[in-house]
Amino acid sequence: MDKEALLLTLRLATITTLVLMILALPLAGWLALGRSKLRYIVEALVALPIVLPPTVLGFYLLVGLGPLTALGRTIIRLLGHPLAFTFSGLVVGSVLYSLPFAVQPVVAGLRSIDPRYLEAAQTLGASPSRVFRAIALPLVKSSILAAAVLTFMHTVGEFGVVLMLGGGIPGRTQTLSISLFDQVQNFDYAAANHTALWLLLASTIALLFVYGRSLFRRNSDA
Amino acid sequence: MDKEALLLTLRLATITTLVLMILALPLAGWLALGRSKLRYIVEALVALPIVLPPTVLGFYLLVGLGPLTALGRTIIRLLGHPLAFTFSGLVVGSVLYSLPFAVQPVVAGLRSIDPRYLEAAQTLGASPSRVFRAIALPLVKSSILAAAVLTFMHTVGEFGVVLMLGGGIPGRTQTLSISLFDQVQNFDYAAANHTALWLLLASTIALLFVYGRSLFRRNSDA
């Protein structure tokens, strides 16, 4: 088990999930509850990152954030170095890649809220943003949970984007998925099994923790 | 544009989505509406395929479905050849890899159904399976749609599993994501951009078609 890679992976997955929840919840709210006709186009666009193979997405990011584009040059001027092959670069790539998994379950949840709750909150004087935060979001918490779990797990297993954008620098961009891949590529199956098992175990425990809470919560119902 | 790869990819994504919907809907129903305590464990297990990098999942499938295991030998005896390097092998890999995306949004949707609808259906004499099919599923159709879109798109972009399990046989296992990867690798950026653009365009149209329908449906509401 590569402890450095494990920590890096958990850090990447956590930050990506946090960033995505901050981005995805308002976006999902706008898509599900907004009135602009534009949102159907945006909704289709949001689903797009996943149709590109991750490696290709990674490649476009590599080029797009690199010194060959204006955006990339701006970033380089601001940071002093390109985003590629840095941890922040991985975060950008992972956020983009997992965006649909974070947005869509929440949109679906919000769409099926009984509108009477939202109306009641409005007539009591709550602003749209308060209605969204205090009523809509709590009502779809199981969808938010699903979105967060999918995002987190998906980032833990993320490979293609990291491979292209990361360059496999231990401690900085070499995630567990890369080192696991390396172990398999290097015919070091014992180590690979060990890593994979550990990954599965840690994830199972994390997930049981997430879902196990419902196990107790649900008991209070009739 | 590699037309053969495009058709293969669409076929793979369609079949995977169909298979997954057939598997995932009852599974989601059991997870969300069932009473067994076991389901919290199963729910955690269902999320697991994504934490393994796709290449590693592909590798384990390569070993697990190959002649080194009892399962693999049974398959080989039945089919006359290993699942690896075949279209069916890719379907198996993609189904496993996309399972959580198909199951979780639906579970979240089912969990937030107002129980009174299900109770009403029961007291009218509908069996649990009829309640599920005729009431629960239609009530979460936006979640099912989200799950199907995620599954389809995710399979279109699937790379790691296909790379490990496919063997890159044109017309049989060489999907668009692989040929796109090849083009990038061969520094054939013009072709790669062309393919990627085409992929994005086709997906956007498909998605607009899916979401555009809501554009008209929603208008009838108050």
Place this chain on the structure above:
Amino acid sequence: MLELTLQGERGRQTLEVHLVIKQPWTVLFGASGAGKSSILRAIAGLWQPPATRVLLDEKDISHLSPDRRRIPLVTHHAALFPHMTARENLLFPLKGESTALADELLQRFQVEHVRDSKPATLSSGERQRVALARAIASRPRLLLLDEALSGLDILLRTQLIAELKNWQADSGALILSVTHNLSETLESADEVARLEDSRITQVGPAREVLSDRREHLLHLLGN
């Protein structure tokens, strides 16, 4: 005939109810929070406290699930399936049987004009009538009404009560209803059961059981 023996926790109280229903239409009367809805849910099988026995026509149905009991419970919420039109809602318990019956019921409950509307666009009284028709369509032995007529104006209510009584005469089915509406009770009840302090304290004709309320109402009406 329905015989219910129920013992179950509900909020701060423990319901201990023994109730025998023989008259065609029985109204269960009691204060808000007394446990009326809980009793109806226990009969339908939607609430199954351990020490509960339900006998319907001498058959013990205590251990059957709600769909095996098939005792529809119509509440004020109506619970019409939102993805189906009014007519499709009626066809649900009919399971592809003659659609003529569905149309006839829609007419008898005066909602044929919303036949092809989704529940979201119905008025609350329209919704209730469709829910009543849907319950009848399932051909139950026993029908439970939880404030199911309270969304209707007086004239319509009188007509629907007559309609329901006709149906009872034809089918021999029982009705157990809950309402806070005195005039509705007087119009419909063959017998009234009074729920007080977690127990059934009185069963008998409406005028007797509800004499105090009647006084109050007469006073209001200025007599």
Place this chain on the structure above:
Amino acid sequence: MLELTLQGERGRQTLEVHLVIKQPWTVLFGASGAGKSSILRAIAGLWQPPATRVLLDEKDISHLSPDRRRIPLVTHHAALFPHMTARENLLFPLKGESTALADELLQRFQVEHVRDSKPATLSSGERQRVALARAIASRPRLLLLDEALSGLDILLRTQLIAELKNWQADSGALILSVTHNLSETLESADEVARLEDSRITQVGPAREVLSDRREHLLHLLGN
């Protein structure tokens, strides 16, 4: 004072309503499907047909969104937020103001015993009372009630009507309510408006506007 001029399609009919409300408590009376709920929704801003004008205290609020109008609409559905306790529901419009007021309201509406319960475990009458208290907590100029008292037994209803009238006397707020219940109307209404054939056909004291129903009821009560 409220002045409403409404013109809008509803199902098969076109509502054309002009309604001026000056009395503290006005009851809107009309058949099921007549358009009563639609009128309340238009006043609250939840339905905005193009040619509608709403004047509240001479101020034109026609183009304000529901949250800017702040006219709570309590329906039989109650729409209590399911993830909050009864008390948290009351605190919602209070926005962190003194929780004492919330507790006082819970007590005045006789639901202090379910203070920390989630709506799913309340009886329907309890839910209605919490919803009423929550609406009051938002300190509205005008309160809309759509069959909001129909889930309460007669005695409790009498007490709550008195409670609401007290509140009106203190705050000067208006109430516009919809009910099919005659005794409720007689108890509460300062004035009754009658909706018929998509129009307001009569406005006046309850006894006059509803004299035909009153006869019917007296007959039922056996006088």
Place this chain on the structure above:
Amino acid sequence: QAKPAPKPKTELHVASAADMQPVFEVLAPYFERKTGIHLVINYGASSVLSEQMISGAPADIFFSADYVFAERVVSSGMADSTDAIPYAKGTLVLWTRKDSRFNPLHLEVLERKDLKSVSIANPDHAPYGRAAVSALQKMKFYENVAPHLVQGESVAQAAQFAQTGNAELALISETIATSPKFKNSGSFVLFPTYVYPEIRQCAVVLRSSPQRDNAHKLLDYILSDEIQAHLASLGLHPIK
């Protein structure tokens, strides 16, 4: 918690063609003992690696499995030499598992009509794949084998397909075939060297590397007489 911090190791980032994996497995510990430099190696198909170099991946030295991909890095101006530096010659072999029906193994099995699957490395990405295609064509096996070909991304993946039993035969590098794992689980035969263009494995030191000295130390070590003489036992031929 006052553990003395371990002395920071000098780490050299190496990008290496997949066929070199068993070679570095053996040589890296010697090199580290001799110089104190720890090698962090990223293996892949030569073309994938070269592309990463060109896109700026921060490696110090790149070992390609051929001349072309190393030269590509040179021509994009990222190498510190004007030409790619050859360090070994590779050998192509045919490998099969011990329990396969093709034992005893000889090249003529590629003529058999009942082949099911033969794995090679991707000829566009991996020099050993290119060599494999050329060998099959020269020996007139290609027509017969083509319908059964499966491709791995790198020579390592091609080997893996056969090692897991999914492919029956594999055309791979001798370096992998002679590594302990493959020696134990299978057998191999060499292709005659004239049926494929010489696999001239070349390396470049990256100009942007902060430790070009150390990178050259590694390259010099590989090129030293001692190691060159040792290469044959690792499945490579000396370059000189």
